[in-house]
Amino acid sequence: MDSGRVVFVFAIFIQCLSFTQSFYGWTSEITLAQGKLRGKVDWSNGYKAYLGIPYASVTKRFQEAGSAPAWNGTMFAFNGSIKCSQYFEALKTPIGQEDCLVANIFTPMKEFSYLLPVMVFIHGGGHDFGSNTDLIFNPKYFVQKDVIVVTINYRLGAFGFLCLPGTEATGNIGLKDPIAALQWIKNNIQAFGGNPNTITIFGESAGAASVHYLITSGKYEGLFDKAILQSGSILMPNKFDPNPIKAASIVASKMGYKTEDPKELLKIFQNASATDIIEASRVEGKNQPLKLYIFRPCEENPEIENKSLITATPRELIESSILDPNLDIILGYNDKEGIKQAGQYDSNGLKDLNSTLSDIIPENLIFRDESQKEELTQDIRNFYFQKGVDYDSLIDFFSDTVMIYPSIITTNSFLSSNITVYNYYFKYDSLRNLYKFVSGLPLKPGATHADELFYMFDPIIFNFVPVLPPMENDLRMINTLTTLWTNFAKTRRPSSFTTPEWIQSKKDNLRFLQLDTEFKMIPVPNKERFQFWDRVYKKYSWF
Structure with a gap:
């Protein structure tokens, strides 16, 4: 099972317990244009939470969101676990609702004489699953540092990315x-x-890719002035679909239809039940982690759709977008990102890869013929797998292809637009690296994809698993990360008393703040592996 889904599953299991523990009273009334609102108070953690506030409405499938709904009387905003339609792996069943566009807002308990900086978080999940649930994304560590945090839902799978x-x-x-x-x-x-004029947007994985797409589209202007991309960018090989009709046709075939006609496909998806669409979209990830998510961002035609967001391939976007140099960015990744993918292979799958190595070549590469693909396959074998495919070499391979190379190229594209960029390299390892411990390879050292999240948010599961309280070093990491992020939101400079000065990256001199038991500035980690993929992408066509 995908590690993110495992955490998501466990969080839902203890939903009732979390409400009982954290609810202590109602906030005073707030008046919005939509109606009056009260949130809940968590006295023990020192914040107020306004949960499940609808920021828009879904009036029709596959269409842009409608206006935010109004209500009569006072809304008691306590439901922090509204989910968009998706597959729930633990019970093997679809869950969620199509009209799911809500925000959770967390504010400090104490009153201030000035307006606070705002941080808006976009969750990951391959654009296929996940939510803004307060069971996982409880931002008390941020809020305790005098910022307001907003977590949001967005439509997933076919409902968000049918193209x-x-x-x-x-x-x-x-x-x-x-x-x-x-x-x-x-x-x-x-x-x-x-403060509506001091908004920082941050996202992880697919959430970071979403942030990057908003930046390259230029449609963020006036909506945020700082951005944090955690383990994600639009250059990740699986964050763009050059042939979305094929994807829709595959799902339609599972529902009993055979067509590649866009208009016929639209009727099929409009008339199908949400349950049928979700079940037909599900992919088993065992031994094929790169094929998990069918529906992805796509290129729109600006001459036909006047509200287009993506009008070129990711490569063309980073090469042609004119970006605002006043946008400051933090961008980084974890040292063993690829544990997430490698952990989905069993011993048979690992053995089979020795003869099917070309199956894991990044899918955004385009080959003139099979001989070119075979040539690259052999180069990959010689560079990563000289002694055969094992978990350690596979972890490095997936770390580099899925995350590290795309992140560095993304950094360079920002620097070319004179944007201020702060890079980080997270490698801290403890029992709080929960994604790794459910990945299938829990004993591998390092931090896998999304492991940094549990040093930023305080999932409610930790309040009910006493064997996993944060240790002294964990608390130090939690305090350091949230201080860096909130100081960036407040001042544009990520700073902390526990770290050295975070030096900005320059075009020919990328600098990373290493986040581990020791905090220090380092050059590009594993530079020879980056250089290998830089040669590859310069040699072959890609999108």
Whole structure:
């Protein structure tokens, strides 16, 4: 099972317990244009939470979000676990709802004489699963440092990323939902004590890719002025689909239809039940982790759709986008990102890879013929797998291809636009690296994909698993990370008393703050591996 889904599953299991523990009373009333609102108070953790606030409405499938709904009387905003339609792996069943566009807002308990900086978080999950649930993304460590945190939902899978050119399903709805959320936040956050002119957006994995897409589209202007990309960018090989009709056709075939006609496909998806769409979209990840998520961002036609968000391939976007140099960015990744993918192989799958190595070549590479593909396969074998495919070499391979090379190229693209970039390299390892411990390879050293999240958020599961309290070093990492992130949100400079000065990266001199038991500035980690892929991508065509 995907590690993110495991954590998601466990969080839902203890949902009732979490509400009982954290609810102690109601906040005073807030008045929005939509209606009156009360949140819940968590006295023990020192914050107020306004949960499940609708920032927009879903009036029709595959269409942009409608206006935020109004309500009569006072809304008691306590439901922090509304989910968009998706597959729930633990019970092997679809869950969620199509009208799911809500925000959770967390504010400090104490009152301030000034408006607070705002941080808006976009969750990951391959654009396929996940939510803004407060059971996982409880931001008390951030809020205790005097910022307001907003976590948002956006539509997933086919509901957010069905892309049928020439039809009203233009695609990328799951990227346009966050724009609607940011517009709502801009207009309403002052009622919660937030500064609408000091908004930092941050996301992890697919959430980071969403942030990057918003930046390259230019449609973020006026909505945020700082961004944090954690383990994700639009250059990740699986964050763009050059042939979305094929993907839709595959899912339609599982529902009993055979067609590649966009208009026919639209009717099929419009008339199908949410349950049928979700079940037909599910992919088993065992021994094929790169094929998990069918629906992805796609290119729209700006001449037909006047609200297009993505109008070119990722490579073309980073090469042609004119970016605002006043946008400051933190961008980084974890040292063993690839544990997530490697852990989905069993011993037979590992053995089979020795003869099917070409199956894991990054899918955004394009080959003139099979001989070119075989040539690269042999180069990969010689560089990573001289002694055969094992877990350690596979971890390095996936770390480099899925995350590290795309992140460094993304950094260089930002620097070319004179944007200030702070790079980080997270490698801290403890029992709080929960994603690694459910990955299938729990004993491998290092931090896998998403492991840094549990040093930023305090999942409610830790409050009910006493064998996993944060140790002294864990608390030090929690304090350091959240201090760096909140100081960036407040001042544009990520700083902390526990770290050296975080030096900005320059075009020909990338510098990384290593986040481990020791904090220090380092050059590009594993530079020879980056150089290998730089030669590859310069030699072969890619999108």
